[in-house]
Amino acid sequence: MEQRVFGHTGKQVPVLGQGTWQMEDDSREAALRSLRAGLDLGLTHIDTAELYGHGKVEESLVAEAISGRRDEVFLVSKVMPSHATYAGTLAACEKSLRRLRTDRLDCYLLHWPGSHPLEETVRAFEKLVADGKVRAWGVSNFSVADLEELVGLASPRSIACNQVLYHLEERAIEHAVLPWCEVRGIAVVGYSPFGNGHFPSPQSPGGRVLESVARAHGATARQVALRFLVRRPSLFAIPKASRVAHLRDNAAAATLVLTREELASIDQAFPPGPYRDDVPVI
Numbered sequence: 001m002e003q004r005v006f007g008h009t010g011k012q013v014p015v016l017g018q019g020t021w022q023m024e025d026d027s028r029e030a031a032l033r034s035l036r037a038g039l040d041l042g043l044t045h046i047d048t049a050e051l052y053g054h055g056k057v058e059e060s061l062v063a064e065a066i067s068g069r070r071d072e073v074f075l076v077s078k079v080m081p082s083h084a085t086y087a088g089t090l091a092a093c094e095k096s097l098r099r100l101r102t103d104r105l106d107c108y109l110l111h112w113p114g115s116h117p118l119e120e121t122v123r124a125f126e127k128l129v130a131d132g133k134v135r136a137w138g139v140s141n142f143s144v145a146d147l148e149e150l151v152g153l154a155s156p157r158s159i160a161c162n163q164v165l166y167h168l169e170e171r172a173i174e175h176a177v178l179p180w181c182e183v184r185g186i187a188v189v190g191y192s193p194f195g196n197g198h199f200p201s202p203q204s205p206g207g208r209v210l211e212s213v214a215r216a217h218g219a220t221a222r223q224v225a226l227r228f229l230v231r232r233p234s235l236f237a238i239p240k241a242s243r244v245a246h247l248r249d250n251a252a253a254a255t256l257v258l259t260r261e262e263l264a265s266i267d268q269a270f271p272p273g274p275y276r277d278d279v280p281v282i
Ligand code: NAP
Pocket: 018, 019, 020, 021, 022, 026, 047, 048, 111, 140, 141, 163, 164, 190, 191, 192, 193, 194, 195, 196, 197, 222, 238, 239, 240, 241, 242, 243, 245, 246, 247, 249, 250, 282
């Protein structure tokens, strides 16, 4: 699995990780099999959150999947904005660690900007880093304005990533958020790379372009999409797959190499839309 440096952490992290949102609704056995197969194939970036299944995803799925192989994993969880006071963030992290049956997170994110002072969340993140409970911290769903507020409180070098909605039919981050992060060496993790299950149909104009590129490589349209979504060195993607067949399909995208012309044809088929410096959300 291709790896790249994850922002200022200096850590090599696979370009494709594994999402876990809504996994509690799937067959537990299938989801566990898929997460473990993902680890075997090098999709070792696992993205979870206290929010997912109200803690159930951390406790009953991710903890089980990484049991005995914690050192292989780049483990990311998130604090909910409603908990993100100084004390609330520390407490939420402890609870996530307990549910995940681990002593540290590789990256801890603020799930989206909330109403508690950001300064408190940042102070808690720094305390968690100092205490070794969190290796790095970052944010999610942060617009340029949110990021500007954040760099008033913390050096850009301490912000590992911004996790944002990014798929072929939602490329708004390319206008401002992505360049802002790239200039400052902050990793951009694209979530819902398949539009949370709304992938372009093979009959749609864009879908036909994906199918044609895929055919030329003996690949699938989803592999082509994933490869496009990680085409810049700052980008990572975290598809969610509770079925091993899906997981294997996605993992194979890591070895796909698209030509400049193919990337340009996908770019044209899925235009980024009008300028915006905020972030769309799912
Ligand atoms: P997604 O990855 O865009 O799509 C997941 C859906 O696509 C599932 O129904 C999955 O089916 C299906 N799928 C996956 N691979 C497939 C394949 N090769 N062929 C056919 N179908 C395939 O959706 P997402 O869960 O919204 O996003 C991914 C992750 O991003 C989340 O799980 C979460 O970790 C993160 N996220 C973060 C935020 C945030 O606010 N920070 C918000 C949303 C998501 P099966 O599961 O049945 O295999």
